[in-house]
Amino acid sequence: MxxxxxxxxxxxxxxxxxxxxxxxxxxxxxxxxxxxxxxxxxxxxxxxxxxxxxxxxxxxxxxxxxxxxxxxxxxxxxxxxxxxxxxxxxxxxxxxxxxxxxxxxxxxxxxxxxxxxxxxxxxxxxxxxxxxxxxxxxxxxxxxxxxxxxxxxxxxxxxxxxxxxxxxxxxxxxxxxxxxxxxxxxxxxxxxxxxxxxxxxxxxxxxxxxxxxxxGKSPLTLKIGKEAFYRQLDLPVEAAYDYASKVMVESMLTRDAQEGIGAFLGKRKPEWKGE
The missing domain is CATH 3.90.226.10 (2-enoyl-CoA Hydratase; Chain A, domain 1)
Structure with missing residues (x-):
C-alpha cells in the first residue's frame, strides 16, 4: 500500500x-x-x-x-x-x-x-x-x-x-x-x-x-561500494587505485565478505548480516 x-x-x-x-x-x-x-x-x-x-x-x-x-x-x-x-x-x-x-x-x-x-x-x-x-x-x-x-x-x-x-x-x-x-x-x-x-x-x-x-545483496557491501564509486571518480587514476585497494582490504575483513565468499565456495545462499 x-x-x-x-x-x-x-x-x-x-x-x-x-x-x-x-x-x-x-x-x-x-x-x-x-x-x-x-x-x-x-x-x-x-x-x-x-x-x-x-x-x-x-x-x-x-x-x-x-x-x-x-x-x-x-x-x-x-x-x-x-x-x-x-x-x-x-x-x-x-x-x-x-x-x-x-x-x-x-x-x-x-x-x-x-x-x-x-x-x-x-x-x-x-x-x-x-x-x-x-x-x-x-x-x-x-x-x-x-x-x-x-x-x-x-x-x-x-x-x-x-x-x-x-x-x-x-x-x-x-x-x-x-x-x-x-x-x-x-x-x-x-x-x-x-x-x-x-x-x-x-x-x-x-x-x-x-x-x-x-x-538481495549485502547492505554493507552496497554502502561501501557506492561510497567508493563516487569517491574514486574525482581522484587521479593512481590515487584511485590506492584508495580502492584499501577499500578492498577493509571489505575483506567484514563478516558479510567472509559469509559471501564462504557461501560461494560452499555453493549455498549467503545470509547477510550487514556487518
Whole structure:
C-alpha cells in the first residue's frame, strides 16, 4: 500500500505531494504533483525528509524515485520562484534557498548509503533531468524525453549541469545545455543519462526486478561500494587505485565478505548480516 506523505504545497489538497511505499526492502517515492511534478520547496523538503530517514532505516535496501502523470518532473517551480520577485530583495533569498535545497537533495542521493533508481515515464526537464542524472541508475520508457532548456528562457541550467555533466559524455552534455533541445530516450541512453529503455507496460516490472536483485545483496557491501564509486571518480587514476585497494582490504575483513565468499565456495545462499 502507498502511504501518503503529509508534505503539501496546498493545505487544502486531500492528497500528498509525495507517495511512499515500502515492500521487500524497496522504498518507492512517487512525485505526486501533476501535471508538472515541479520541484517546489515543499516537494524538495518531502524528498529530503524521506531520504534522510531511508539512510538509517535497516528495512530500506533500495530507493526508487518515480512519478505520476505524463511528466516525470519539469524541474523548479517557475511560478513559485516568480512569485517572490516582489520580495524586498527581488527574490534573491528565496532563489538561493530553492537552488541550495535542490543541490542538497542531489548530494543526499549521491551520499545515501543505499542505491537510488530513477523510474522515468515522460518528460524530465531542467532540475527534473538533474534528478535523473543524480540517481545511481535510471530506467525509462521508450517515449520518455529529456532536456535542459534553461538557455531558452535566459536562465542557463547551471545546477542541472553539475549532475548532467557527470552522467553524460562531456560534448553531449554541452549539446543539451547550449541548445536546450529535447532528446528522446534512445539519445539519452547514448549520451549516458539512462541505463535501460523499456516499453511503458513493462517499466514497473523491469524497475522492480532491478530493485529486487540489488536489495538481495549485502547492505554493507552496497554502502561501501557506492561510497567508493563516487569517491574514486574525482581522484587521479593512481590515487584511485590506492584508495580502492584499501577499500578492498577493509571489505575483506567484514563478516558479510567472509559469509559471501564462504557461501560461494560452499555453493549455498549467503545470509547477510550487514556487518
Amino acid at each position: 502507498a502511504e501518503i506523505v503529509s508534505f503539501r504545497k496546498d493545505p487544502d489538497r486531500a492528497d500528498g505531494l509525495l507517495l511512499r511505499s515500502l515492500r521487500d526492502g524497496v522504498l518507492r517515492l512517487v512525485l505526486n504533483d501533476p501535471p508538472a511534478n515541479a520541484l517546489s520547496i515543499a516537494l524538495l523538503e518531502a524528498l529530503m525528509a524521506e531520504l534522510e530517514k531511508a539512510g538509517s532505516d535497516v528495512d530500506v535496501r533500495v530507493v526508487v524515485i518515480a512519478s505520476t502523470g505524463s511528466v516525470f518532473s519539469a524541474g523548479h517551480d517557475l511560478k513559485e520562484l516568480t512569485a517572490h520577485r516582489v520580495d524586498e530583495d527581488q527574490g534573491a533569498a528565496f532563489f538561493e534557498k530553492s537552488f541550495r535545497l535542490c543541490a542538497d537533495l542531489m548530494l543526499k542521493i549521491t551520499h545515501l548509503p543505499k542505491p537510488v533508481i530513477a523510474q522515468i515515464d515522460g518528460l524530465a526537464t531542467a532540475a527534473g533531468c538533474q534528478l535523473v542524472a543524480s540517481c545511481d541508475l535510471a530506467i525509462c520508457t521508450d517515449t520518455s524525453t529529456f532536456c535542459t532548456p534553461g538557455v531558452n528562457i535566459g536562465l542557463f541550467c547551471s545546477t542541472p549541469m553539475v549532475a548532467v555533466t557527470r552522467a553524460a559524455h562531456r560534448k553531449q552534455a554541452m549539446e543539451m545545455l547550449l541548445t536546450g533541445e529535447t532528446i528522446d530516450a534512445s539519445t539519452a541512453k547514448d549520451f549516458g543519462l539512462v541505463n535501460r529503455i523499456v516499453p511503458k507496460q513493462y517499466l514497473a516490472q523491469v524497475v522492480a526486478k532491478y530493485a529486487a536483485v540489488i536489495a
